[in-house]
Amino acid sequence: MDLQGKSILVTGGAGFIGSHLIDRLIDERPARLAVVDNLWLGKLANLETAFQDFPALKFYQEDSASPRAMTRILQQEAVEIVFDLATIPLPASLVRPKWSARQIYDMALNVCELGRKGLYGTLIHCSSSEAYGSAAYTPMDEQHPLLVRTPYAAAKAAADLLVQSYQHTFGLDATIVRPFNNYGPRQNDKNYAGIIPIVVHRIRQGKAPVIYGDGEQTRDYSFVKDVVDGLVRVAKADAARGGVINIASGEEVTVNRLVRGIAAAMDYHGPIDYAPERPGDVRRHLADVTRARTLIDYHPQTVIEDGLRQTVAWYVQQINAHSS
Ligand SMILES: NC(=O)c1ccc[n+]([C@@H]2O[C@H](COP(=O)([O-])OP(=O)(O)OC[C@H]3O[C@@H](n4cnc5c(N)ncnc54)[C@H](O)[C@@H]3O)[C@@H](O)[C@H]2O)c1
Numbered sequence: 391m392d393l394q395g396k397s398i399l400v401t402g403g404a405g406f407i408g409s410h411l412i413d414r415l416i417d418e419r420p421a422r423l424a425v426v427d428n429l430w431l432g433k434l435a436n437l438e439t440a441f442q443d444f445p446a447l448k449f450y451q452e453d454s455a456s457p458r459a460m461t462r463i464l465q466q467e468a469v470e471i472v473f474d475l476a477t478i479p480l481p482a483s484l485v486r487p488k489w490s491a492r493q494i495y496d497m498a499l500n501v502c503e504l505g506r507k508g509l510y511g512t513l514i515h516c517s518s519s520e521a522y523g524s525a526a527y528t529p530m531d532e533q534h535p536l537l538v539r540t541p542y543a544a545a546k547a548a549a550d551l552l553v554q555s556y557q558h559t560f561g562l563d564a565t566i567v568r569p570f571n572n573y574g575p576r577q578n579d580k581n582y583a584g585i586i587p588i589v590v591h592r593i594r595q596g597k598a599p600v601i602y603g604d605g606e607q608t609r610d611y612s613f614v615k616d617v618v619d620g621l622v623r624v625a626k627a628d629a630a631r632g633g634v635i636n637i638a639s640g641e642e643v644t645v646n647r648l649v650r651g652i653a654a655a656m657d658y659h660g661p662i663d664y665a666p667e668r669p670g671d672v673r674r675h676l677a678d679v680t681r682a683r684t685l686i687d688y689h690p691q692t693v694i695e696d697g698l699r700q701t702v703a704w705y706v707q708q709i710n711a712h713s714s
Contacts, residue, residue: 391471391490391512391626391631393415394419395419395420395421396420396422397468398424398469398471399423399424399467399510400412400415400425400426400475401425401426401427401472401476401497402427402454402476402477403426403437403449403473403475404434405429405431405475406572406574406648407516407572407617407618408475409475410614410615410617411475411618412440412444412699413618415622416622418558420513421640423446424447424450424479425447425449426452426459426463427450428453429451430478433576437449448467450714455500457503458501458686459498459714460501460504469509470512471513472512472513473514473515474497474514474516474623476497476500478490479541480643481538482542484542490541491542491545493641494542494545494546494549495543495548495549495552498515498552500708501655502516502562503514509644512560512563513563514567514609514621514625515550515553515567516551516621517550517566517634518542518569519568519570519636519638519675520538520543520573521550522537522540523536523537524537525672529679530678531678532633532635535647538645550634554566554568557640558633565624565631565633566633566634567624568634568677570596570609570637570639571675572613572614573701574613574697574700574704575700575701575704576614576704577666577701587705589649589652589653590702591705593658597600598650598661598662598663599658600665601645601646601649602667603645603663603664603668603671604664604667605644606644606645606675607645607671607673607674607681608642608644608655608673609648609675610639610640610676611648611694612637612638613694613700613701617637617690619688620690621637623686623688624652624686626662626686629686630686635686636679636683637682637688638681639677640678640683641678642676646707648698652702653703655703655705656706
């Protein structure tokens with residue numbers, strides 16, 4: 391499907407991945423582009439370049455779980471394609487499990503319902519590798535069982551099952567995309583921050599980075615610009631639509647390599663501290679990307695050290711801007 395001339399809506403579009411997706415979608419020359427985000431965690435600043443590059447971009451500060459708000463927006467924008475990225479992040483589900491799980495579930499259910507009613511045509515629903523939980527085998531392909539460990543993961547898996555049920559029962563044109571670990575500029579560095587911003591902040595404060603365990607545990611990291619390219623490719627490739635598809639690098643990076651990459655990008659030559667392994671930390675996390683390679687010709691280009699340099703530069707610029 392050609393995205394040129396289409397009307398596209400992104401939920402969670404003021405967030406980390408969503409705002410990069412908006413930037414990427416502008417290259418496709420859509421007729422209309424709209425964001426629904428309640429700014430629970432996202433920021434309008436994430437859309438600054440998008441507003442410059444595409445002044446017709448519409449921003450709606452609304453709840454994507456609200457049938458009334460979403461119906462009005464979908465009608466007003468005559469939306470054809472929805473990229474559903476709104477979420478409550480994993481760490482929040484450890485503090486407010488019931489609320490987080492319900493939000494994630496309700497947002498997906500609402501988007502499915504509105505699709506069933508014909509208020510848009512195509513759904514690209516963003517899931518997570520968390521839905522697979524701890525690896526029963528690696529690399530994890532799309533058939534991997536959903537061995538969820540957290541309320542976040544359970545809600546993401548439940549959302550996926552809902553999407554699949556609407557697909558099978560009502561013929562909703564829906565595809566589930568499962569990104570693995572993403573990093574890049576605009577990733578939230580305050581509440582619920584991930585390892586990269588935490589390490590950047592520690593080094594900036596003159597403290598040694600801390601690695602939990604021996605650092606040889608691995609993750610499948612993808613640079614956010616590669617991930618959003620994958621999302622766009624999924625929407626464009628008819629062969630990819632209708633199933634589940636992993637979006638990841640298909641390569642394992644140890645936490646030691648990740649932290650050394652950040653240190654190098656920050657010109658830090660001090661010590662790296664090691665602390666006891668955290669409970670529940672999985673040893674290996676690696677995607678099988680055969681489907682992505684075959685169906686959407688997905689071959690992410692960004693080497694982790696290069697992506698980390700861009701990411702660190704962004705965090706440092708943010709820290710400087712807020713401290714001046
Ligand atoms: N970041 C990762 O490493 C990662 C990995 C795998 C999957 N994912 C998935 O990718 C998607 C985007 O994640 P992200 O990292 O950009 O998260 P994010 O938290 O940066 O963005 C999510 C956005 O959703 C918005 N939001 C929350 N509740 C809302 C509501 N009720 N209505 C409207 N907007 C609401 C938030 O304000 C935020 O801007 C999610 O579906 C997430 O599960 C992310």
